[in-house]
Amino acid sequence: MSEKQVFEGSRAFLMIPPAIARDKELLKKPKTIILMGEIISMLNVTGEFFMSNKKIAERLDVSARTVNEYLGILESKKLIERTKIISQENGAIVGRQIRAGVDLVKPTSHKYNSNNRTVEDTYSSADAEPPIPYKEIIDYLNKKTNQHLRYQTKAYQKLIRQRFEEGATLEDFKKAIDNQAYAWQGTRFWKYMRPSTLFQASKFDSYVNANDLNQAKQPSNGGYGGEPNISDIPDDDLPF
Structure with missing residues (x-):
């Protein structure tokens, strides 16, 4: 048959x-x-x-x-x-x-x-939302700070996903990282270049829109690569 x-x-x-x-x-x-x-x-x-x-x-x-x-x-x-x-x-x-x-x-x-x-x-662009670029965002932050954060960390993904749900883009995350890396380089606040600070709901927009970068100024260490030798800072001393 x-x-x-x-x-x-x-x-x-x-x-x-x-x-x-x-x-x-x-x-x-x-x-x-x-x-x-x-x-x-x-x-x-x-x-x-x-x-x-x-x-x-x-x-x-x-x-x-x-x-x-x-x-x-x-x-x-x-x-x-x-x-x-x-x-x-x-x-x-x-x-x-x-x-x-x-x-x-x-x-x-x-x-x-x-x-x-x-x-x-498979999926067309009309059928599914594009994937959230967790890895690209955390890799970009690592590149700026010489950290070794893992993009698979659930706490980081939660913060990133929440901002995306509010309409943030990959470019917004990069701007926030760039702006605060410039503002905090060589200061006692450099240690707060981390997802829990940069991507929190209450301050993310202000970090994204801190468009006062002076491109002529040369950052320390030839870039944003490296954390200054600073002592621990209480959370009460944070600039927010």
Whole structure:
């Protein structure tokens, strides 16, 4: 028997890409999402979807007419393509074939690869927020201060994430680091060049907007590389 003859649909899990599962239009008719999962699961095994509307109707507990409506919705969103199968003998329509549509196979979305029969789940810029650049921010701070802070530290990531949620950008973090490195270089406050000080909510904006850098002034140590030899400073002496 061929795969087509024995495959009647997934028995374990349906393959539903996140962008489809969260599509606001499809969520109004949630069984269209289940149907799309059935289609992708079969495409993944056989390369085409051949389950009849009657069989789909039984599986979804809807009428055959409703199945046709669901298929129309998926086709309008370019997730599937339907092709009529015409009899070569008398020209009558004897069935239909369903394949992955252009919006299912485009590289920046959920891609069905007909060569190895896999569905690759990737994200377009519209589907997901870009990752927060924890490593780039902490690496930049380390470069300015000769520290060896780890970007994986949860406390640092929490502060950075909170500022991003408030609308901060990578450039804002670099400005805050640059501005305070300039202001505190060679002073007793250099030891506060750390995430818990620089990225705290109450002062972050003021550090970002401290645009009074004098580019002509040469920083000590040939740059911001190195902490002066200072004694411990009580937190009460902080300049904020």
